[in-house]
Amino acid sequence: MPVSNKGSFYIFIVGTAISLVIFLGLTLQTHEQVDALTHAEKLSDEVVAGKHVWESKNCNECHTILGFGVYYAPDLTKVYKRIGPEGIRLAVQQPEVIYASSFRKMPDLNVTDQETSDLIAFLEWTGNIDNNDWPPQDTDDAMSASERRLAGGMGLSRGAAVFQENCMRCHSIGGSGGGTGPALDDIGNKYDAATITRFILSPTSINPNSKMPPQRGLSEDDRAAVGEFLAKQDGR
């Protein structure tokens, strides 16, 4: 290459400078836009306290958030939307119960009620960061393949539709769905439709040891539809 050492030194300086200017310019732009993109007006002291909990309990050492961290456990960027505040509370405070049947365990980290509330606030705020709709599996229009398959196979009865919309984040049928709650493949052998319907509104009235949060958000008709749908699940 017909370049002198002095010439190559100048190429080094100029090349580095160009890239550095672009990089620092965009850093400035990031600082200008980040408040809007992350809804910083909702970044309350509670959220910040939650971030402290997030760090002090080493959550990020197994989980990812915004895709960063460790890949041993699920990404928590949009976990608030995925399992809701009650789901987070249960997983954090009673992991040994929630993951009893899971082949990978979550440690019990002695998180207090207050710390859990702060953590939930932090994760709710995080879930609203405008991050180009990542991760793909948690986007609004993403309906999982298992949900689609189940819905298709059942001709989408009302009960099945309500079930896949509201229950499958925690429960599974035929191996499809979440693992937080028990699998419901043969729940029909245990309870009849009316009992299941009551269970959904008040789990502990049927099973005092249940960890399931009461589903007050479901209408009476929806609860009844799910009850009938589940009563038919006899494991065959």
Added chain:
Amino acid sequence: MQPGAPGEELVPYKSQRVAYWYFVIALGLFVLQILVGLWLAISYAFTIPQDIVDVLPFGMTRAMHTNLLVLWLLLGFMGGAYYLVPEEAKREIYSVKLAYIQLAAFVATGVTALVGFAFGWSQGRPILEIPLPLDFVVVVGALMFLFNVGMTVIKGRKTAVLGMLTGGLVFLALLYLFGMPFYRNLTIDWFYWWWVVHLWVEGAWELVTAAILAFVLIKITSVDRKVIEKYLYLETALFLFTGLAGTGHHYYWIGAPDTWLWIGGIFSALEVLPIIAMVIDTFLTQRRHGHVIKHKVVWLFAIGTAVGHLIGAGIWGFAHTLPQINYYTHGSQVTASHGHMAFFGAYALLNLTMFWYALPRLRGVRRYNPSGAHWGFWIMGFSVLGLSLAMGVAGVLQTYIERVLGEGFMTAQAQMQFWFKIVIFFGVCLLAGVLITIWKLLTPKETAAETE
């Protein structure tokens, strides 16, 4: 003058001997890192009972794994710097005592951090886990190091290699500061986290690497110093030109402006160019000067560094750096696969190249039987390739099952368990390769024959 020729001083400056303990401790940490890594792979492949998980969570062992990596590589760099600076500056190190105090500070920090992790004492931020009080010890240690190297360079002969080295070391130390504060906003937190992690491995460390590699090449090949310096500038120019703005490939999905998708995508696609230039450069050197290269083992590791850099950092990095692909692979085992191949190929091998140059000399050995070194090299190389490929398969499975099909996280993990058993197998092989390498590095025997 041919290095290793009779009559030439093996270690011309007394203070270069400081490097010995840096190298030996670095190697010990390397072994520890692999042992912890095996535990991590076991944790992926099998069920660890709740009782064990409650006492020693996966996260804290993973913190040990990554911190051991960073510590042994940095000690290797520092030892390498202490070894090469006297020969380049043509004078003894400013203060040998300070160099030992600094080593003690880093080792004490490392031991405290590792024991602390076992008890959950951590800042909870991946790779930057060590708690704030220890951060300050690191800063003091780094200042001692920079002062010591700086004073030696200022008082001695100035070369391009030394300029590149000190520039890289100052840059490295400055960036560490951005990882220390608490950030209220998670997005800003990760933004500056990458100033440490990305700008280290694709910025400051590349400068240090380039300087160390240039030093070794000047010593073991007959290539003129001026020629090596010229390529040092040109290749590092390309590394920094692409690497600085290339930081953008970490900012696609964090709540930063969309401009990063363009800048990050374009510049990181270019990031493979300096690596290709480096490989071509290496093979041209082999063709033109291969017959006069005396240190075949060192040269093997140097070629390994160039090729490993290309596979791990260049190809593996390029494969998932474009936003359209990264949307699906981001934060999956694909990243872990890339990380293992890149850190080993680029930085573990670079350190081992320097160790193979310096350690036999520090033990007073001029010629030794190279066959053990070759065995170590190939076993390590294929093991890391094997375990990275297994992680890569696991990562592609995860990407497809979790991100494309939308099945649950654990559904994907169940399909990946088999591949982590493969990782365990290659991890054991890697351990064997590293132990052979260390054994041969620390017990070289003078041979009369022309083997080396």
